[in-house]
Amino acid sequence: MAYPSRPYQSEADYALMRALLVEIAALEGPLTYYHLGDLDWWRFSANDPGEAVRQVRLWFDGERLVGFGWPSGSGIEFVAHPRHAPVEAEILAWGEGRRPADGEGRRFTAWSYEHHRARNQLLRSRGYERSAAHFRLNVRALDADPPAPALPAGYRIRHVRGEEDVAARVEVHRDAFSPSRMTVAKHLAVMSAPTYRPELDLVVEAPDGSFAAFCLVWHDAANRTGEFEPVGCHSAHRRLGLTRAVLFEGMRRLRALGATSCVVFSSGAAEAEPARRLYAAAGFELRARLYAWELQERGGGDA
Template sequence: MGVRFRPYVEENDYTVLRELIRQKFADPERRFYPSLGDWDYNRAFGGDAFRNQVTVCELEDGTTIGAIWPGHYRILYVFTGPEYAHLENEIFAWAEKRYCGPSLEDRSGQEVYVWAYLEDRIRAPILRDRGYTPHTWYMYSGVINLEQAIPEPNFPAGYSVRPIQPGDLPQKVAIMAGSAGLTKPTLDIYNRLMSGLTYHQELDLVVVDEAEQVVGFANVWHDTANRIAIIEPFGTAKTHRRRGLATNLLYEAMHRLKERGVTQLYINHGGLWTLDREPDDAMRVYTRVGFRELGNMFVWCKSCSQVD
């Protein structure tokens, strides 16, 4: 049975695709994108533009098997349900004819780009067989086991952590753009984010100073069915870095998640290059608190001259 493609229809497709993502994350030792939190985050930030870009992949009998959409620089995000990953070859064949375009700045010609983990034992071989090669640009994914002992948070004097409050929203929106290259949201976007099924306000944590100004944040997304969570986005204001806020915010999030019965916490960190010789500040923090590498999601490239 072949794969066919159709536009995304908001509410029904959102729920069905969300369930496929949940099924995908039942294996705690494999990393996939998007998580439930990523799905809600992309949906909130993209709004109508995101909905218009998503293409639903389905079988001829109408069974939804996954979705595909272009992100920044036309790099494709693709996910399929665990039973349908073997059909990604057909999905990529369709995508290559639709999404070929000008190459990234450090390359030349016309190319198509796909995000994929090197560790993905189904997708990576498919991409290699189709003529793709990994770029030097990648996103790190780490995991920590919350069933082990977690240090108690110890914030510097004058700082504390709590769930976000309505009055914090303008401050958080203002500092997000300066943290890890995040796209600055608007209040409308953030309110849309808060309406997502995976969002829990008590896990939308902020670090505040003595003046109750937001200086750090962590959006924690709890996948209740799989007893896992992911932190994304996460950051601190530039003027308050190197004070231990990020480390202690992670410890605080871990303790709150342990109380909810979460066993594994994941974190992503994008914008990395294999050519970088030293880890950046964020990677040093993740290593220090005990995250171990679970996978690296690379941009894979293919020349359009190779497209049939």
Template sequence: MAITLETATVDTLEETVDALASWQREGNPVQIHPGDLGWNLSLGAAQILDGLRLWRRAGQLVAIGMDDQDVIRMGLAPDVDDDPEVAEQLVADLSDPASGVLAATGGAVEARFGTALRELLTERGWHADEPWTPLSRKLSAPVEDHGLHLRTLDAGHAPEDLVRARVEVHRASFPNAGLTVERWHQMATAPPYRNARCLIGYDEGGVAVAATTVWSAGEGRPGLIEPLGAHRDHRGHGYGRAIVLAAAATLQEMGASSVLVCTPSKNTGGVAAYVSAGFVQQPDVPDFRRPS
């Protein structure tokens, strides 16, 4: 049965978010999550939808690819994990610049799930690129106290002073961060944020020292942290670990079965903060770089 490729639209965004959520399963490798799409929507729906590709078979979504700075981040339906027909079509479209998925020069794919897809990429000469470290923590047991004074921004509660604080901490946590108040509102009004919360952690003096956004995929499914950072002027006090614990506790309250995060392997400080907060570090997984 033919597998078709299309570009996402405003009309298919809800369907795309729901599919990504339903594909989150305990024990599966970390793949693109509704939160990844939700966070990127801060850049504006038009830009993200233009780089969002949907593959269907018999009308049903079987794969989703999101362009993230010349890396296509893939999500696959669990029942096509070892499907050679789907893998063949995905690799053909990823390899052919005329398909519009990847540009003619450069380009990589993040394919952490999909046994057949990963094997075929290797067979066709795609080689290992940037390594990423997945980490996870089960949420079946109580989460330790994080010790922060926590303020929360959800879809129905967004005071402007908290939005500004969220943006300021993010910009002080990441070099060259592009988040603005306007972009935060773009993200918060998009469908994925209905199942998300931004958390701002304050120290005993009332200073905002860390922040994160957590994304639920629904009760009983893994939730995601994307992104998380400690203010550069307040590092070395354990606030990174504290906001990780706050994120885990919040996702537990939202019904998540576990909490996931994936960070560049070179971010050794970030990996250490997650491990210190009870996360289990999994083997590094590289992206696949298209052969020249």
């Protein structure tokens, strides 16, 4: 069957997209592709949050949203209800059709979990090849209190208090992810996202009052889970246990909100080994690998 589709129109559509992610997470648990925080981060950390979401297309079964596609750089992020898996082919075809006519030699990227055989087969049938690039989905149960955060003398953990902290919050982010495109305007926009909670925008404050490490936690109350995204540490304060401490504080706050699990993605690249050791030390376990599948661009943008 063909699913009717249309472009994104209004905030009502954004609410439908969020509801779809919550519904999928209820069915699939932590092994879902995207969490509420991912959606809000894509949109509100963009240069123009309104324009970013207007690139989205929605697919329906009657009046019920069952999938959407979000163009992302030279590829697509896409969501499909597991009971409406055939819509994935339609979303991919739409995304491939948006490739620029002068895109010859570039690659169009879509993502699939290593264990998701049906999606992997679909991508292979459309000419995609799995690359080595991947992310690791790390999951931790919150069935017991995490260890108390341990900090060096003079450091303390707190949450972002409002606009007065944003410049310092952006500074530590930019250093941790240098080179970074994060700006004060972008973080202020993130603070307006539906899932954002100031008490879950955590920082480690250094003795001089600057911010030394941070994590942003996104809480899915309906599914009693949380996601850490992003997580980082200033280069001048590394190897002090600060990032693990702020992760533990985030877990403690999630658990107080009723969450029973949390997730964090990490790069599968060799240079990301320190992050993998950090998450393992914080009690996360590798549960899945999310691979980039690439379709060689062809001039004319034909699928």
